[in-house]
Amino acid sequence: QSALTQPPSVSGSPGQSVTISCTGTSSDVGGFNRVSWYHQPPGTAPKLLIYGVTNRPSGVPDRFSGSKSGNTASLTISGLQAEDESDYYCSSYTQTSTVVFGGGTKLTVL
């Protein structure tokens, strides 16, 4: 049950695109199309952005997109906005029927 690996921080300017990676193993990310992404503004509970690798819940802008290749999933945020500044977490269902989160990535909008 090792945490998924995310970069501690990423940054970008308004209007640019940024991508956050999430690396696991064949027992979690690589073995299932069950990767989710969340953002957590300071002092609030996490909010679901992406589920099932590529799906957006209703209300999530299409600026947010997900993908996966092998054991690495990615979240891309296009048209970066100031309000996107937040902590972002990935998670995956695992072969032991548990869930594992990534360590989190702090996005700074320059």
Place this chain on the structure above:
Amino acid sequence: QVQLVESGGGAVQPGRSLSLSCAASGFTLSTYGMHWVRQAPGKGLEWVADIWNDGHSKYYVDSVKGRFTISRDSSKNTVYLQMNSLRVEDTAVYYCARDRDWGALDYWGQGTLVTVSS
């Protein structure tokens, strides 16, 4: 609308027990899996446990196995987390969350703080 409200957090000494509750409204608990996720101060999210919609299948992170128990009372639409033999490293905000699809958590409560300290 869907709402999750946690309660039961507080300060407790190492080795003691605490029981958390998560009252759900706006949906029927028995049709969804439910999870507990925690976040230590200044740290990232850590999945703790879940209970499937069948009410029987339950899974835990290794660090709490044998100490924590997740359960639910469908008549009260409430999920519980019984925490025994608490350790300092269990200090965290504990969130309950609803599972919309194989570990994708679409609704979260506001969290309840558990502090384990002597």
